[in-house]
Amino acid sequence: MTRFTMDQLDTLRAVVDEGGFEAAARRLHMTQSAVSQRIKQLERASGQVLLRRSTPVAPTAAGDVVLRYARQVDLLAAEALSELGGAEPSASPTTLAIAVNADSSATWFLEALAGMPPQLPVVFDLRRADQQHTAALLRSGDVLAAVTSTREAVQGCSSEALGTMRYRAVASPGYRDRWLGGVADVSRLDGAPMLVFDRTDELQHDFVRSAVGYDPRSPRHHVPASADFARAAVLGLGWGMLPEAQAMPEIDAGGLVELAPDRPVDVALFWQRWTLGSPALDALTESVRTTARTALHQRP
Template identity: 60%
Template sequence: MRFQMDHLHALVAVLEEGTFEAAARRLRVTASAVSQRIKAMEFTAGQVLVQRVTPVTTTAAGDVVLRYARQMQLLEADTVRALDDDLMHAGRRSMALAVNADSLATWFLEALAALPPTVGVVFTISREDQEHTTSLLRAGTVMAAVTSTPEPVQGCRSEKLGIMRYRAVCSPAFRARWLEGDASPSRLAGVPVVNFDRRDRLQDDFFRRVVGHDLDAPRQFVPTSADFARAVVLGLGWGLLPEQQCLAEIARGELIELAPHSPIDVPLYWQRWTLDSPLLDDVTDAVRSTAAARLHAL
């Protein structure tokens, strides 16, 4: 079974862009040409590889081929990088990564910015909860991920990055309105709490650990890290913020810590393909170095 490189590029483009038309614009061919390349791959594989919905998604067989396609792209980029001194067109290669929202908002972009210009790659970042980024690795959607799962996904290796420490906080106005001036955790039942989305269990885990029973409260859902922090500062509810987003505000009196001796520590790991790639090695080194400087030791 052999796949042509232009067909593999078409598969990646369709999955990243979401439609055949957008993939065609990226590849500078017609949508019909993209469709023909995907059909040729499906004929070679003897299976349907993509579900032709909007956005386009992979089948189980498509996940396998997508992983192979990304590996081939990475090897191709490494080869171009080794042969081409000016690296101008290597910069068109895309590396797909998965990162949780809080890491993305507080430290991860610093790692990418620290890479030297000679790395010659652009990034496609999927924002996903740290407990679910491994699913993107398993599907072949990304080449590496920040995750809270230490066990390596098949075909990947895992290493410790550090601990992201969260503090339970509220604004002075929230304390005055909802807690009658008493910021003890036991008073949080029944008052508004901010959640990132419906899968966010951090506030519930904190409350259960500190108070001893489940949290029953009205919830505000704010699905971006920076806006989540701003919602807490503005008094829309209490919530847990990474130290990078709240320690300065606590020092200035803009936020009040609800349980100073009970932070929540979330261990983070870097999982990446075991593929031998200088390009992926460079990214891993940058992530490792920045995490060591910005996270607590694990």
């Protein structure tokens, strides 16, 4: 197999990021024909088809491998240039693409980003995904690190436990009185309006199933933003599972009531990252680790 060139790898990244050959040509200031030729050369060098010519263009399984390599090379090249003092003063900082679930982003993860050493010129590209699905973004090479509920390390990555995010089943006092007969009782939730984050959010269903032994038959409000989800619960639109950090202040203030104080739900979170040696990625990992020690529940 022939070695890949930097031009070929840059072109692959551009085609995937832009979703097509024409848009990649504009980004690279090349003709569309030249972009197509570079991709063909890259596919010949790898001996495999790397892109599905769909709309938008998407990498194949082999394309994911080469794309991940391309992003790793790009990160290491940028960091090496910066350390050697070869970057122009106006050069763009290194971009760190990270997958993180919305609840972590809303409650603790931004503090980890803010804890990065100020001398490291980085910017962050956060990709929101459910903690059960963030690992897929690592496999595809779209991100270099992820907060995930998947313990098993993705190939080419390391995995370490961060702690557990604790959730509480809550509703507003008005919701309790209207839908639950004035009693905060989990057995009365069947048929009562439920809040879910999106169509991949199974946390509420899993909670009811474990508590009463069957799936709830409830109308669902889809509220795909963490702060809006919490606000919807306070306003009485439905009941839902809130991270303890969001729920407890409202419970203490009387804006929410717990439906099952003795049945919190703990979701274990892990930090997965590429195993390449990167000063920026190493610093980010240390900051995430430090922040998680105080923000998440830790095993004794």
